[in-house]
Every structure is written in structure tokens, then in C-alpha cells.
Amino acid sequence: MLLIKDLRVSIDGEEILKGINLEVKAGELHAIMGPNGSGKSTLAAVLAGRELYEITSGKVLFKGEDLLEKSPEERAKDGLFLGFQYPIEIPGVSMVNFMKTAINSIRKNRGEEPLSASEFLKKMREKKDLVEISSSLTNRSVNEGFSGGEKKKNEIFQMAMLEPELAILDETDSGLDIDALRIVARGVNNLKSPLNATIVITHYQRLLEYIVPDFVHVLYNGRFVKSGGKELALLLEEKGYEWINAEEVN
Amino acid sequence: MGTITGNISLTEQFRDLYRNYSDEIAANSAPLMNAFREDAITRLEKQGFPYKGREDYRYADIESVFRQDLAKSFSDQKINFKIREIFHCDVPDINTNLFLLVNGRYYNNGEMLKELPGGIIAGSLAQAAKDYPEIVEKHYDRYAGSSSDGLVAMNTAFAQDGIFIYAPPGARGEKPVQIVNIMISETGQMAQHRNLFIAGDDAELNIVICDHSLSAHRFLTNSVNEVYAGERAQIDLTRIQNEHNGSSQITHTFNQQETSSRLASNIISLHGGFIRNNVFVKLNGEYAENHSMGLYLSDKGQYIDNFVFIDHASPNCFSNQLYKGVLDDYASGSFTGRILVERDAQKTNAYQSNNNLLLTDDAKIYSRPQLEIYADDVKCSHGSTTGQLDENALFYLRSRGIDLREARFLLMFAFAHQVIQNIRVKALRERIDDLVDKRLRGELSRCNNCAMQCG
Amino acid sequence: MQNEQDHILNEVTSGEYKFGFYTDIEQDSIGRGLDEDVIRTISAKKNEPEFMLEFRLKAYRHWLTMKMPEWAHLDIPVIDYQDQIYYSAPVQKAKLNSLDEVDPELIETFNKLGIPLEEQKLLSGVAVDAVMDSISVKTTFKETLAELGIIFCSFSEAVREHPDLVRQYMGSVVPYTDNFFAALNSAVFSDGSFCYIPKGVRCPMELSTYFRINAANTGQFERTLIVAEDKSYVSYLEGCTAPMRDENQLHAAIVEIVALGSAEVKYATVQNWYPGNKEGKGGIYNFVTKRGICKGDNSKISWTQIETGSAITWKYPSVILRGHNTTGEFYSVAVTNNRQQADTGTKMIHIGKNSKSIIISKGISAGLSNNSYRGLVKVLRGAENARNFSQCDSLLLGDKCGAHTFPYIESANHSAVIEHEATTSKIGEDQIFYCNQRGISTEDAIGLIVNGYAKEVLNKLPMEFAVEAQKLLQISLEGSVG
Numbered sequence A: 001m002l003l004i005k006d007l008r009v010s011i012d013g014e015e016i017l018k019g020i021n022l023e024v025k026a027g028e029l030h031a032i033m034g035p036n037g038s039g040k041s042t043l044a045a046v047l048a049g050r051e052l053y054e055i056t057s058g059k060v061l062f063k064g065e066d067l068l069e070k071s072p073e074e075r076a077k078d079g080l081f082l083g084f085q086y087p088i089e090i091p092g093v094s095m096v097n098f099m100k101t102a103i104n105s106i107r108k109n110r111g112e113e114p115l116s117a118s119e120f121l122k123k124m125r126e127k128k129d130l131v132e133i134s135s136s137l138t139n140r141s142v143n144e145g146f147s148g149g150e151k152k153k154n155e156i157f158q159m160a161m162l163e164p165e166l167a168i169l170d171e172t173d174s175g176l177d178i179d180a181l182r183i184v185a186r187g188v189n190n191l192k193s194p195l196n197a198t199i200v201i202t203h204y205q206r207l208l209e210y211i212v213p214d215f216v217h218v219l220y221n222g223r224f225v226k227s228g229g230k231e232l233a234l235l236l237e238e239k240g241y242e243w244i245n246a247e248e249v250n
Numbered sequence B: 001m002g003t004i005t006g007n008i009s010l011t012e013q014f015r016d017l018y019r020n021y022s023d024e025i026a027a028n029s030a031p032l033m034n035a036f037r038e039d040a041i042t043r044l045e046k047q048g049f050p051y052k053g054r055e056d057y058r059y060a061d062i063e064s065v066f067r068q069d070l071a072k073s074f075s076d077q078k079i080n081f082k083i084r085e086i087f088h089c090d091v092p093d094i095n096t097n098l099f100l101l102v103n104g105r106y107y108n109n110g111e112m113l114k115e116l117p118g119g120i121i122a123g124s125l126a127q128a129a130k131d132y133p134e135i136v137e138k139h140y141d142r143y144a145g146s147s148s149d150g151l152v153a154m155n156t157a158f159a160q161d162g163i164f165i166y167a168p169p170g171a172r173g174e175k176p177v178q179i180v181n182i183m184i185s186e187t188g189q190m191a192q193h194r195n196l197f198i199a200g201d202d203a204e205l206n207i208v209i210c211d212h213s214l215s216a217h218r219f220l221t222n223s224v225n226e227v228y229a230g231e232r233a234q235i236d237l238t239r240i241q242n243e244h245n246g247s248s249q250i251t252h253t254f255n256q257q258e259t260s261s262r263l264a265s266n267i268i269s270l271h272g273g274f275i276r277n278n279v280f281v282k283l284n285g286e287y288a289e290n291h292s293m294g295l296y297l298s299d300k301g302q303y304i305d306n307f308v309f310i311d312h313a314s315p316n317c318f319s320n321q322l323y324k325g326v327l328d329d330y331a332s333g334s335f336t337g338r339i340l341v342e343r344d345a346q347k348t349n350a351y352q353s354n355n356n357l358l359l360t361d362d363a364k365i366y367s368r369p370q371l372e373i374y375a376d377d378v379k380c381s382h383g384s385t386t387g388q389l390d391e392n393a394l395f396y397l398r399s400r401g402i403d404l405r406e407a408r409f410l411l412m413f414a415f416a417h418q419v420i421q422n423i424r425v426k427a428l429r430e431r432i433d434d435l436v437d438k439r440l441r442g443e444l445s446r447c448n449n450c451a452m453q454c455g
Numbered sequence C: 001m002q003n004e005q006d007h008i009l010n011e012v013t014s015g016e017y018k019f020g021f022y023t024d025i026e027q028d029s030i031g032r033g034l035d036e037d038v039i040r041t042i043s044a045k046k047n048e049p050e051f052m053l054e055f056r057l058k059a060y061r062h063w064l065t066m067k068m069p070e071w072a073h074l075d076i077p078v079i080d081y082q083d084q085i086y087y088s089a090p091v092q093k094a095k096l097n098s099l100d101e102v103d104p105e106l107i108e109t110f111n112k113l114g115i116p117l118e119e120q121k122l123l124s125g126v127a128v129d130a131v132m133d134s135i136s137v138k139t140t141f142k143e144t145l146a147e148l149g150i151i152f153c154s155f156s157e158a159v160r161e162h163p164d165l166v167r168q169y170m171g172s173v174v175p176y177t178d179n180f181f182a183a184l185n186s187a188v189f190s191d192g193s194f195c196y197i198p199k200g201v202r203c204p205m206e207l208s209t210y211f212r213i214n215a216a217n218t219g220q221f222e223r224t225l226i227v228a229e230d231k232s233y234v235s236y237l238e239g240c241t242a243p244m245r246d247e248n249q250l251h252a253a254i255v256e257i258v259a260l261g262s263a264e265v266k267y268a269t270v271q272n273w274y275p276g277n278k279e280g281k282g283g284i285y286n287f288v289t290k291r292g293i294c295k296g297d298n299s300k301i302s303w304t305q306i307e308t309g310s311a312i313t314w315k316y317p318s319v320i321l322r323g324h325n326t327t328g329e330f331y332s333v334a335v336t337n338n339r340q341q342a343d344t345g346t347k348m349i350h351i352g353k354n355s356k357s358i359i360i361s362k363g364i365s366a367g368l369s370n371n372s373y374r375g376l377v378k379v380l381r382g383a384e385n386a387r388n389f390s391q392c393d394s395l396l397l398g399d400k401c402g403a404h405t406f407p408y409i410e411s412a413n414h415s416a417v418i419e420h421e422a423t424t425s426k427i428g429e430d431q432i433f434y435c436n437q438r439g440i441s442t443e444d445a446i447g448l449i450v451n452g453y454a455k456e457v458l459n460k461l462p463m464e465f466a467v468e469a470q471k472l473l474q475i476s477l478e479g480s481v482g
């Protein structure tokens, strides 16, 4: 589904991703871990099409097509979803209008009719219940004045609404209480199917108790330095990143 | 009818015009209004026309607007249009009491003054000056009279009629009063009308003014509104400017507010070639509250200039200004907002904000948010931003599959909505939202039923 | 509580001006008044080359056609320009070979001002050009600087020794046609400082000019020119004081800065001209044109000013951001007290792509004074991605003063982002109470709070000056607040 080959990315002349290789197949769940500043969010943002970054080399295929030449909205319509580490507040744009515009634009791309007002509201209600997000939030402007945890829940709500094929969740688990964490996991697990894939970026083993990854990758200073199964996450939690560092040196 | 040409100064031209037509002007107005004219023409001579570069008209070229060769008429005109037939205002599917001004003259459909449900009296100002002289006298030219702007003096010298709205103490209208201000003619034309809106103590007034042009000629309006809010009175004043781009409009609004009154004005400028709105607010009693808002959406060669002056003359008052603009093509715009806190106007809270979006490199904006403060126990602040849509917000929307074009509309609309959301009448607010949405999408690229295809 | 506070404020704002003494020294002055002969006399006294005289005369003729600007929020009494003395200099030998030849009275004067002219006594990191009335008295550390190719001397000396540089750059940033006071200065200026930093050189010490008005009825008209070649760096300081006199004195200076590719110039002023007495009698009228141009790409000019003196201040240090990726900065603290009036701010003109500017202005008004910020941010059509951020805060001490903000924002580029914020406040009673509760007296609390308020700007000053400036704020508001 997603194939990244030797991806190198700079910002203001400074190289941040220094040759990333990754393959994600349909049905898989990958976890990316790594110390602060190692480039996890950069990778996620580049995949979603943020223009701030300069791609100096490499190739990314999404469902067999060149991802990097597409606009952010084309990628979203193709089924890629990014859960933002820091969701953006957009005063004046209501959640309802925002979601309706997004869903219908994705549906249009798939050749489907726009949802009628009642269908849309029904779907809203359904997904709202799934992620236990209150109507008082969905009646407001996008993320405006939401608490940190509410913003993260809102990302999962949007994911549930848009039903992407590949979801990349950038630290959607940080800042969440235990109940919310379970809800996020439920959202992810709900989406899980042999046709979909998920990449979760996280610092905590605790999320991985709820969402069991098929693969864990460690991003260190712009490179994947280690990959393994779910036991790698445990090992990291125990030994910290210093351990990787030492290994690298040896 | 008189026209003016030649190289003599504008001040002299208009003085001479006045001298030549003063009898006709007086004959078609009311004695009470006529009593102010001589003095006003002297003031005009002293103050002159505002010239470009003068501090309060720094960016507005008033002179070339008045140099246009336009007809002036001082008696009732024969209008060869059936206005009711060709005109349907975009706003009135909300239920209002409608009054018409055609080329600055009260459009007489039988009744010169009406008593509306709730005890509000509305209609021709000249008629009111005859029927209710004690009320008109108390307010007429009391707030505009001390202006240092020659254009205001000129209006006082020439204005023959306009709309009078009076809410007696405690009165409360059921429906908004709507004034549709139409310019329609077979030649270019200039009009100067005068409105007087009075809300007595504890009264409530809700007024909507819509400006339209219905024929493809050059128009110029120089109008003055005097607005009085008595103690605890509440006034909502919404203006929608929708004339074609061949027209020029200068409005002067003087809002006088007494103790504990609340006045909110919203000026939504959608179309019009040259617009200058002067808003003066005097907070004359304690605990008065003022909201002065504006939204200007301009493209092509439009020039829209808003000038707001809030005078905190009493302690414990609150004022808030919010003006926002989107400028496309080679449009230009200007905002000047002044907060004056007079000595001893302690415990003043005054805020001001001006935000602009420039969509092209040919568009220009001038922003001057000003504070002039002579009391120390005050909270005053202003902010001004000029720039583009927020990149992060755009990316967020696009990452959800919303097209760039649509994402821009959503953000622009959200930007504009922050002004519109302050309009308290829900139906009106929704209607304006709709107009603004259409305007931003370019669907409202010309005015309602207008013959002028200002392409 | 309120009463006590008023009382302290009162005390604090009635402080005496420390530098009000007068030096009795022999002066070489010309008579009052201004005409072409006066200008020829000034030029002749200074042995100037022909091009200078021509420049002066052109400026004078242009000045005659101009009117004093009236747009500032200032109440300026009528100034009789024929009642001023346009040239006055302490008598001394034409050329000084060592400090021993400087009149001991002069050395004493500058000692009293805290500016010793003996190099060994000076703060080691600062080279000083001392200017009294119209004339540069002494420039220190000249030789040390010369080794690096840095020219730091009086303007007159520059005219004689480096006429080509002066010719090339004088009037290139502030033409004599610029404004009324610039024209007047260009016609009659007597001296000032000149500074040239060659390519690639980082000036190792702070350069400083100290201006002193001494003689009565005399206008001071100096001009400073700083040229920083490619990749050079200099930090420049300017200080000024004047005796206490009952009549007003005129000061109309020009500062021009040229920063070429990747050069950086920092210019800091601590302006402490005599502000007049409590009743508003006397004091300096300060009409100054300061402007820099970031001519080369990646260059940077930064203005920092602490304005505490003068009866009237009219001053807008500006930056023309001509090159790409250039930066202009303006940090200002302006204090007015008693009947002082200040209308000061900056202009940032964005021409180059990616040009950035920042404006931080802190106004403090006390007594019966009026303090205005006036600033222009102008973005021209080609200035892609220009950025400006302005923050203008006003603090009012007492209810008889005024604090005003008049920004002008003009943008003609859609990718430019301009942000302006301003607030007005007074010192909160809760803040003072909080300090009192921790055992700090109200007077000290006001001082703490004012200094905290101005900190962002004070921090931009070189260290030696920051301490000085902090004390000055204290005096302007403790002996003036603090």
C-alpha cells in the first residue's frame, strides 16, 4: 500500500530525514517510535503533503501511484489520513461544515453522490458515539478552544468519519486520559481490516497494549535504525534510546 | 438642475451652486432644516473640501470624486422606472417595514409619515420637521454640526429630505425598519440626503439600510446620519452597500450615546466603486456600550475607506471596533480607527481590531489603528494584521480532502463571518452570510437587477 | 493607599536634572540669524572644500521653500529661526596632538558627565567622539581602530581627510530635501561623527559619540554618517546632555547609516537632553532625522533608543530594507514627564524580498506630559514574504498625562504578513500591593515595574549602557519614577 524508498527531506537547508525506507502492506499496523526531534512528525507531514519541507531525493508510492507529486487534498481523497500531533484551530469554520465539505469532496472523488443532510447527520451521530465525543464539541468551530485531549479525540472522530485506507496517527495518544486512550484504540481497531493499514507514531508502550502492532520501527536522527516485532517496544521502554545509540556505535 | 464644470475650486463651485438654487432647495424642504443652511455654507467655505493627504483623508481622493460632471436636482424628479417592478432587494425576505429613498428623496407612496406597531414613527424627515418640530429640533445637526469636515457642512446646506425614525421612550418595534436607498436616473447624478434616527430612553430600534444603484450611470451620494440613543436605549444599525462600481458613496454617521445605552453598527460593503464611511461615536453618558463593525469585500478597482472615531467622553464606557477586509484584483482599501479617551473618562474599556487579507500583489491596504488616551485607569488595545490565509489551517483542511479552492473559501468565509456573527437579528445575519458567501465565490459579481454590468 | 501613591508619584516625578551645569569656557560664536553669508562663514571657518559649501547652499535654498511639519501630535511654539546662533565652538587649537592640549575645562566637563576623555580611564571597550556645541572635542582610541582600517573621527575631519567617502554617502540616505529639519541641518551642520568599517571587519569595541550642548541660544546641528562595508559589524552608541536654561534650545541632527551586503549596524541612543523644568520652561527642542539603509542583501540595522530628555522630541529612526533578506529593528523606551512632549517612532520600508522588521516601543508618560508613538510600516509590491511585527505599549503614571499610538500600515504585497499590537495600561494597584506585601516600598515597586516593563528594550543595549539607562529611567521617574 505504501512504499517509501530512500526519502531525504530538508528544511532551511538542514537535512532532517536522511534516507527513509519503509513498506506498509494492506492489513498491517506499524508503530514508529523515536526520541524527540528524530523526524517522526516530519515524515508524517511529508507523507500528507506539507509544502514546508524540501524533498531532496527518494520516492513514495501510495497504492502504486507516485504520492509526492499530489496535492494534500488529492492524497486525502485517495484515502490517506493524518492525525496531527498538534491539531490546528480554525475559528469561524464550524465542525459540521468542515466535515460535510470534506466527506463530500472525498465521495465525489470516488464517484459517489454527496450525502444528504440527514444521512450526514446520522453518520455524525454514529461516529460521535463511537469516539464518545460530545455534541458541544462538534457544534463549535474546528478545534477552537478544545483542550489538548479533546483535540486528539477530534482527530479520531474525523478519522472515523472519513474512513481512510491508510491512517497515520502522530502521537494521538499523548495527553489522553486512560478512558480516552481506550477510545483512540477502539477507533483504530474499528478501522482495521485486511484492506486498510495504520501507522501509529508514539512514545509509549502503553498504547501498544491496546493496539497491537505488527511491526515496530525506531527512528533515530532521521533514519530507521531498528525494526522488529511488538517486543521491540518493550525493550525500548526498558532500556531507552541510549541503548540503540550504543548499538549503532558498535 | 445644475451642473458644475470648470477650474474654480470645488468649494466655490458648491457655494455658487447653493447661491443659485437656495430658493428651490428651501422650497422643497422644511423651514427647520432651511434654518441651518446659511451657517453650513459658511462652514463649508471655511473648512473646504478634504484633500488627499490630509491626515483624516490621507488615502481618499475625494476631490476627483466630486469633480465628476453629475446632475444635481433640488425638486421632485420624474422617474421613468417602476421601482417596485424592477427592484427586489436581496434582504427583505426578512420581514421589515420598508421605506424608500430614490436619488436621496423620500419616495412617496401616499404616506409621508407612518406610525408602526410598537409606537415607532418613521417616514420623511422634512415632513417630520413640520409635524414634530420639537423632536427634530432637539437633535437635528446637534451631533453633525460640530464636525470639522466640509462634506458634512455641505450636506447640511443641501440636504432636503431623508428618513426620520423615532422610537419614543420605552418603544420597541416588532420588525426592523429597512431603508432602501436607490440611485436611478437617465444621467449621472449626485444626491445628498439626511437621516435622523432617535431612540428615546429605554427604546429599541433596529434599522437596516441597503444601498443600491439601478441604472448604469455614475452616481455620487454624500449622506449624513445622526443617531441618538437615549438612556438605556438599544440601537442596531446595519448597512449593506451594494451599488455598482460606477458609483461613489460617502456616508457620515454621528452616533450620540447616553448613559447605559447600547449601539451596534455593522457596515457590510459588497459593491461600490468608491466608498468612504465615516463613523463618529460619542459616548456621552456612563456605562454606554458601542460596537462598531465593518466588513469590506472588494475586487477590480474598488476603493473602500472606513474611518471610525470613538470618543470616550464619559467614564465606565465600553467600545469595540472590528473591521475586516478581503481585497482582490487591484482593489485598494483603507481603515482608520481612532479611540479617544478623554481626561477623566476613567475605567474605559476600548478595543479595536483590523484584519486584512490581500489576495493579489496589485491589491493595497492602508491600516491606521490609533489610540489617543488622556486617562490612566483604562484598558485599551488595538491590533492590526495584514496578510494571507493561515498556511497551517489551509493544510489542515486540505489534509482532510478539501480542495484548495474550497479550503480558501471556507477560511475567507470564516474570516468574514467573525464580523457578521455580531448582527443580532438572526434572519438578517443568515441572509448576509449568504450574500457574503456568494460575493466571495464571485456569484454576486454584479448587483441585483442592475443594468450596469460592471464587469 | 491611592493618596500615598499619588504623593510618591509626585515626588518621584519631580526629580532634578543631573546634568544641568554650564561650563564657562571661551566660545567662538557667530552672530544670531541665518542667511547665505552665515553659511559661507560656517563653511569657511571649517576650511571646507567647495562641494560642501555647495551642498549647504542648495540645502539652505531648499529649506527656504519649506514649512515646519505640523502633523505630529505636538504643540510646538513658534520658533524664530533668525534668533538662533548657528555656530559656536569652544576655542581650542586647530589640531590636537594629545589630550594635554585639550582645554582642562573641557576635560572636566566630560568627566562630570561621566565621559572621561583619557583613554586609560575609559571603559575599555568604548571609543568616544566627544562633541560640544558644534565641534568635536576629542576622539579616543583612534589609532587602535585605524590599525583595522576603521575610520572613526569627527565629521569635519572626515570632510578634510576622506572627502570621497563623504561625498559618496552624505545625503544618500537622508537627502537635504527630506524634511524641514533635515534641510536646515544640511545647510548649517557644524560637526558630528564619521565612521567607516571596511569589508569583513568586526569593530572590536563600541563606538560612541557624546553630544553636549553648552553655549546659550545656540542650536546644535550635528550629523553622523556610518558606512559599513560588506560583512562588517559595528555597534554604535550616542549620548547627549545639555545645561539647564530658561530658554529653549534647538537641536536638529541627522544620522545616516549605510549597511552593505551582510553588514550589521547597531545604533543605540540614550537621549537625555535637558527636558525643561517642572513648569515646562526651557528644555531642548529635539528634531532629529535618523535613517539607515540595508542596501546589500542579508544586512541588518538595529536602532535602540532610550528617550528621557528634551522638551519636545520629534524623531523617527527608520530603516529602508532595500536588499533581500534584510532586517530592520527598532527598540524604544520613551519617557515623558512634567510638560514634556514626545512624538517618536520609526519607519520600516520593505523593498527587498524576505525583508523582516520588528518594532518594540514602550512609552511611559507621567506628569502633564504627552507621549506618542508614530510609526510607518510600508511594504512595496516586490517585497515578497516581507514580515513585520510591531508591539507598542503605553504606561500611564497619573491621570494628567496622555499616551497615544499612531501606526500607519501600508501593504501592497499579498505574501507579506504585518502584525501590529498595542496596549495601554497603568501600574496595577494589585501589582503594587503584591510588592508591598513582600516588603517592597511603593516607590521601589514602581521602579521595579517600570524597569520590568522596559526590560525588553533595555536588554538590547550594550551592557555598560543598559545599567546607565536603567538608572536614567529611575531618575526620570524617581528623581523622575523608580
Ligand SMILES: Nc1ncnc2c1ncn2[C@@H]1O[C@H](COP(=O)(O)OP(=O)(O)OP(=O)(O)O)[C@@H](O)[C@H]1O
Pocket: A011, A012, A016, A034, A035, A036, A037, A038, A039, A040, A041, A042, A043, A052, A085
Ligand atoms: N518548521 C520547522 N522549521 C525548522 N526546523 C524544523 C521544523 N519542523 C521540524 N524541524 C526540526 O526537525 C527535527 C525533527 O522534528 P520532528 O517534529 O519531525 O520531530 P519528532 O520526531 O516528531 O519529535 P517529537 O517526538 O518531539 O514530536 C527537529 O530538530 C525540529 O526542530
Ligand SMILES: [Mg+2]
Pocket: A040, A041, A042, A085, A170, A171
Ligand atoms: Mg512529533
